[in-house]
Amino acid sequence: EVQLVESGGGLVQPGGSLRLSCAASGFTFIYYWMAWVRQAPGKGLEWVASIKEDGSERYYVDSVKGRFTIFKDDAKNSLYLQMNSLRAEDTAVYYCVRAGWELDYWGQGTLVVVSS
Amino acid sequence: DVVMTQSPLSLPVTLGQPASISCRSSQSLVSSDGNTYLNWFQQRPGQSPRRLIYKVSNRDSGVPDRFSGSGSGTDFTLKISRVEAEDVGVYYCFQGGYRPPFTFGPGTRVDIK
Numbered sequence: 001e002v003q004l005v006e007s008g009g010g011l012v013q014p015g016g017s018l019r020l021s022c023a024a025s026g027f028t029f030i031y032y033w034m035a036w037v038r039q040a041p042g043k044g045l046e047w048v049a050s051i052k053e054d055g056s057e058r059y060y061v062d063s064v065k066g067r068f069t070i071f072k073d074d075a076k077n078s079l080y081l082q083m084n085s086l087r088a089e090d091t092a093v094y095y096c097v098r099a100g101w102e103l104d105y106w107g108q109g110t111l112v113v114v115s116s
Numbered sequence: 117d118v119v120m121t122q123s124p125l126s127l128p129v130t131l132g133q134p135a136s137i138s139c140r141s142s143q144s145l146v147s148s149d150g151n152t153y154l155n156w157f158q159q160r161p162g163q164s165p166r167r168l169i170y171k172v173s174n175r176d177s178g179v180p181d182r183f184s185g186s187g188s189g190t191d192f193t194l195k196i197s198r199v200e201a202e203d204v205g206v207y208y209c210f211q212g213g214y215r216p217p218f219t220f221g222p223g224t225r226v227d228i229k
Contacts, residue, residue, distance in 0.1 A: 101213060102212070
């Protein structure tokens with residue numbers, strides 16, 4: 001059974017940093033693109049970032065370019081999102097999602113609140 | 117970037133009646149490899165999103181056959197043949213393309229009249 005378990009969310013001040021983690025299991029992690037998708041409170045879904053299975057390609061939504069970094073550790077079957085220079089508009093539930101365009105399996109999400 | 121629009125944004129439906137959601141993209145979603153990476157997701161209240169349909173019309177495992185997807189180019193439709201109470205939630209279309217950036221539609225909220 002595919003499982004994606006996010007962690008690392010919490011309350012952070014504007015300008016601060018946070019690293020989200022996603023522990024993957026139930027599939028061969030090294031074979032899949034992975035992604036982060038977020039949802040601001042009461043709003044719709046927004047694709048944030050994707051990483052190719054070998055880590056050689058990374059893509060970001062314009063609003064986070066230069067501030068967020070997606071990376072993975074295949075030895076730990078884990079996906080990460082390093083978030084720097086956080087803004088109030090980054091407040092959202094962040095979902096770890098398997099694959100590129102497929103987005104076939106989703107985690108339960110972790111809440112990030114950016115507020116002073 | 118590709119912009120996705122949906123209509124309606126709110127859809128009250130009667131149990132047992134059909135429902136239809138339209139999704140339009142600002143440019144053709146036919147990729148250079150010949151595929152159309154248009155997916156549909158359902159998000160029930162308080163839950164994570166769940167994929168229902170991939171590549172326009174392919175139903176995911178475990179998705180009831182009352183859900184169907186169709187369309188081509190820039191115009192796509194999700195249909196529910198007979199709405200059930202468990203179908204309440206928000207439905208999103210999504211364009212994947214061959215490479216990012218990817219975009220979701222704004223969502224259509226389906227509830228029971």
